[in-house]
Amino acid sequence: AELFKQRAQLQINHVPYKGGNAHTMDLMGGRLDMIMDTLTSASPLLKSGKVRALAVASASRLPELQDVPTFAEAGYPGFEVNAWYALYAPAKTGKDVLARLNASLTQVLKLPEVQEKFALLGVRTRAGSPQELASFTTDEWSRYGKVIQSAGIRID
Template identity: 55%
Template sequence: MSIQQHAKHITRRPLLAALAGMALAGAMPLAHAQPAAFPSKPITMVVPYPAGGANDMLGRLIGQKMGDALGTATVVDNKPGAGALLGAGIVARAPADGYTLLVGGLATHAASPNLLKADYDPLKDFEPIGMIGSAPIIVITATDSPYKTLKDVVDAARKDPQAIMYGSSGNGSPLHLAGELFLSIAKVNMTHIPYKGGNAHIIDLIGGRVPVIFDTATNSMPLLRGGKVRALAVGSAKRLPDLPDVPTLAELGYPQFEFSAWYALFAPAKTPADVSAKLSAALAKTLKLPEVASKLGELGVSVGNGNANELRSFLPAEYQRVGNLIKTAKIKAD
């Protein structure tokens, strides 16, 4: 090899090494830019109700089991306020990455947006993940109430509508809507007494100051098991297994009564399709667990199937139906 050829060989090797190094360095940012597989961090489940209630227990149960299915931790964040609009609005504005979910339902996606000024569109600002379940309405009275049947209540209301009152957790609440629906079907009047959330309406029912409440099963089942109240009727299609002696409203002559509180999981709109699919699959898997079905049953909830498409199809009609009820009954916000 000549001196000139040797020199060229020496100078070419560092040059090629340098070029290779530059190419490798240029490829590294591309590798780092690839998103991590979902989920790669904890998921926050926003519950738009205070801690300790049925909605909170439901959210914690579903969150824990979904976390197990997805291989990540879940954190429940209680954001009560404004008829559940506060928590729902937080999720609607959250990054659409699947890490912030809403345990919503009748209030967040039908009742409150029709009654109050929501800062989100319930049909456009969320990605449906799936239906968790539904809870029928149970007509309850105090254990020592003079009203032994629903007919007793209706007959008393026909004689003196001002004397018969029904309580609820507030104007536009599921309890209020259920009460107004029943009155329209039964063609009878009662005086509605709205309470400011909490359990004040239950305390007054037990104390005999309010004769009747059209309650959700999630609220009333623990009271019934504890012997604190008595059930007059259930709004489900069939008698409830835990209340075999309590007739359905259809049995009592009110087959048109179709109303239940429902619970569903939502992500912000524009969440990537693959992320939404993973969340829906995890929810469906969770709802099939025997321990989840058992616990939801204790809360009075009939288990859903977690199907996103079914929830998506259900929402517009439910929003319209509840809106029509609010208008017909002339329900106003507090």
């Protein structure tokens, strides 16, 4: 939300939540005007009509929400955010162990039943090398570090 606020040059109050679905309950209860959420969390509410998607923060429209524009299409170019998960190991883990873990994860992510389950959750998978993950992680830390610093965000 803070990244959107900065990119769109909007004056909105960011209300941080510690997790769970309290933000969704506050949206439905009229205590919030909008929230940023993942497709996985929002899908049941979108399908039931309890909330309405205004834009998706991906580079292209999502197959599950073909009628919902991207932020760029909605007039906010340059705003793209994707929730992501990664598998990490302790720093001193041997390269052979990392290679086996990576190969196993890649194999599992290719299984049709795994892809189907993730697709039902609105999750896209992408396996990569440990080096790609390290580079991606560094880029994400840099990207969000700038947002955090410019907004003066602190852990309370």
